Each structure stands twice: as structure tokens, then as C-alpha cells.
Amino acid sequence: xxxxxxxxxxxxxxxxxxxxxxxxxxxxxxxxxxxxxxxxxxxxxxxxxxxxxxxxxxxxxxxxxxxxxxxxxxxxxxxxxxxxxxxxxxxxxxxxxxxxxxxxxxxxxxxxxxxxxxxxxxxxxxxxxxxxxxxxxxxxxxxxxxxxxxxxxxxxxxxxxxxxxxxxxxxxxxxxxxxxxxxxxxxxxxxxxxxxxxxxxxxxxxxxxxxxxxxxxxxxxxxxxxxxxxxxxxxxxxxxxxxxxxxxxxxxxxxxxxxxxxxxxxxxxxxxxxxxxxxxxxxxxxxxxxxxxxxxxxxxxxxxxxxxxxxxxxxxxxxxxxxxxxxxxxxxxxxxxxxxxxxxxxxxxxxxxxxxx
Numbered sequence: 001x002x003x004x005x006x007x008x009x010x011x012x013x014x015x016x017x018x019x020x021x022x023x024x025x026x027x028x029x030x031x032x033x034x035x036x037x038x039x040x041x042x043x044x045x046x047x048x049x050x051x052x053x054x055x056x057x058x059x060x061x062x063x064x065x066x067x068x069x070x071x072x073x074x075x076x077x078x079x080x081x082x083x084x085x086x087x088x089x090x091x092x093x094x095x096x097x098x099x100x101x102x103x104x105x106x107x108x109x110x111x112x113x114x115x116x117x118x119x120x121x122x123x124x125x126x127x128x129x130x131x132x133x134x135x136x137x138x139x140x141x142x143x144x145x146x147x148x149x150x151x152x153x154x155x156x157x158x159x160x161x162x163x164x165x166x167x168x169x170x171x172x173x174x175x176x177x178x179x180x181x182x183x184x185x186x187x188x189x190x191x192x193x194x195x196x197x198x199x200x201x202x203x204x205x206x207x208x209x210x211x212x213x214x215x216x217x218x219x220x221x222x223x224x225x226x227x228x229x230x231x232x233x234x235x236x237x238x239x240x241x242x243x244x245x246x247x248x249x250x251x252x253x254x255x256x257x258x259x260x261x262x263x264x265x266x267x268x269x270x271x272x273x274x275x276x277x278x279x280x281x282x283x284x285x286x287x288x289x290x291x292x293x294x295x296x297x298x299x300x301x302x303x304x305x306x307x308x309x310x311x312x313x314x315x316x317x318x319x320x321x322x323x324x325x326x327x328x329x330x331x332x333x334x335x336x337x338x339x340x341x342x343x344x345x346x347x348x349x350x351x352x353x354x355x356x357x
């Protein structure tokens with residue numbers, strides 16, 4: 001299969017040009033006809049297929065090499081469409097939508113009969129998101145309004161925030177890739193389960209537990225299975241069970257007091273270099289001169305969670321580009337948006353953590 005690359009130009013104000021609209025509408029027809037199209041969102045690139053067609057969902061799993069019990073998120077382009085694919089929609093959903101949609105929030109609801117279980121990983125629930133990206137919204141609308149879309153990467157690898165990384169994984173596997181530039185946020189959406197009381201976060205993201213709780217007027221907690229690397233439970237949402245986001249090299253997180261972390265990583269780097277292993281580190285701007293590694297990647301200034309999230313997946317991908325085999329990362333705060341960064345980093349490292357406390 002030849003994969004078409006569709007470059008979105010946009011005008012000076014950031015709006016879609018007539019040529020962009022025509023190209024996106026053509027991509028939407030590909031999805032309607034059973035094909036798969038990768039597209040940008042404000043979080044990461046998604047791999048889109050017709051959410052109401054079980055065969056399309058099967059194609060998504062096959063293209064990604066993704067386990068079929070790992071649910072797909074259904075993307076919509078209008079709030080009202082939630083009532084077509086979900087039933088017994090609670091009032092909390094409208095409250096959250098009024099505040100955070102369109103945007104990086106996914107809600108778990110009871111699915112309606114029109115959503116096939118091939119899309120939901122065999123579950124009776126459906127994950128629903130209304131993205132804010134202008135290209136994503138136009139594509140979903142053009143594709144019929146319901147697009148199932150996990151991240152557009154080979155299962156287990158870092159999610160792509162740029163079209164070039166989608167091409168690395170999906171070229172020849174799907175019909176088209178819409179190149180809409182770099183993702184703004186860089187991490188997947190927050191997933192909140194509204195089928196339980198109180199609601200529960202199944203995947204942390206830009207929308208934090210504190211933000212959700214302030215809207216709903218109650219404390220929102222994170223599912224403990226997120227932090228359990230040995231869980232054998234059936235995943236209730238994307239990313240809960242399987243290893244994700246991993247570079248080809250071995251990644252280890254080192255946590256603790258700054259001086260002890262720097263000392264430990266430096267010792268490990270020296271040992272690897274003596275063995276002839278190409279090394280890399282992920283560090284904050286303030287510590288970049290502290291390490292002697294073959295490849296040093298800066299996550300941003302210390303405490304800048306938004307910048308660290310924005311850079312995380314591209315940094316993990318770049319280690320592969322430079323064939324780094326042994327990677328060490330300083331840890332991040334698990335407060336606020338940092339919980340999402342640490343969730344992804346722990347998944348990428350296979351929960352390999354060295355504590356220097």
C-alpha cells in the first residue's frame with residue numbers, strides 16, 4: 001500500500017485554506033470507505049478509522065500491532081453526538097464538556113448499541129473525546145462524525161507528536177498521513193471514567209484530577225492499576241495494561257535528591273561507557289552540564305511541566321534516531337500535570353526505577 005502524505009498549509013491566521021479543506025474532506029472519504037488515516041490533534045497524532053465499522057477497528061489493531069482488548073477512543077466533532085454512541089450520559093459529562101471540550105479530555109461512558117465491541121476492546125463502555133485541533137475536527141466531520149483513533153505509532157513505541165514519526169511507523173500500512181505540524185501538548189488526553197462513583201482517572205493528562213474535581217465539586221482519584229506494573233486486570237481504558245511509549249534502548253528512571261541523582265547517573269554512565277555502550281540522558285536545563293553522556297536531551301527548565309510534556313515523546317524518539325542503547329532520566333514531580341509525565345515515563349521504562357533517597 002502506498003501511503004499518501006497530505007501537507008496542511010493553513011493561512012496566516014491559522015485557519016484552513018480551501019485546499020486544506022478539500023484535502024481533509026478527501027481523507028475523510030478514505031475513512032468512510034474503510035481506510036485508515038493518521039491525523040494531528042492537540043495531544044499526539046491519531047490513527048483514524050470508522051468507529052462504527054468493526055472491520056475498520058480490526059485494521060487499526062493490525063496496523064499498530066495492538067492487543068485487541070486495548071480499547072480505542074471514539075472522536076467526535078459535536079457535543080450532541082455523544083448521545084448517539086453513549087447511553088445514560090450523566091450530568092457530570094455535560095459539566096466537564098462545558099469546561100474542557102473541545103480539548104484533551106476523554107470520558108468513559110456506557111456504550112450504545114451502534115458502537116461495535118471491536119472498537120471498545122470487548123467492553124460495554126466507550127471512550128469519547130472531542131478534540132480541539134482544527135484539522136482533527138474537520139477530518140472527523142468529513143469521515144461521518146465518529147472516528148476511532150489511538151495514537152499513530154507501532155504499539156509500544158513512543159506516541160508521535162510529528163508527522164515524520166508517523167511515517168516511520170505507518171508508511172505502507174495506512175492510506176494517508178495528514179501532516180498538520182507538531183502537537184501542542186505532547187501527551188495523550190486525560191481519561192476519566194464516569195461509569196463509577198465518584199468518577200476516576202484511568203489515564204492522567206493535561207486535565208488534572210484537581211481541575212476535574214473543581215468542576216464536579218468532589219475529589220477525583222487516580223485508579224491504582226495505573227501505577228501497578230504487574231496488573232493482570234482487563235484494561236478499562238487505553239494505556240492501562242500494556243507497556244507503552246518505550247524507546248528501543250533501555251530506559252531507567254533515577255529519583256531522589258538532586259546531588260545523589262546526579263552522582264548515581266554519572267556512575268552508571270561511566271560504567272556503560274567502559275562497556276562500549278552508547279549512552280543518553282534526559283535532564284532539566286539546569287543540569288545539562290553535569291553529565292558526560294554521548295547524547296544529552298533537555299526536557300526544559302526545572303519545574304516546567306508543560307515543556308517537559310511537550311518534548312517527552314520526541315526526545316524518546318530521538319534516542320532511537322541516534323541509536324542510544326542505555327538511557328537514564330531524572331524523575332519529575334508527580335503533582336499536577338507531572339503525574340501524566342511520570343505515568344508515561346514509568347511505562348516507557350517498564351517501571352525500572354532507581355531510588356537514591
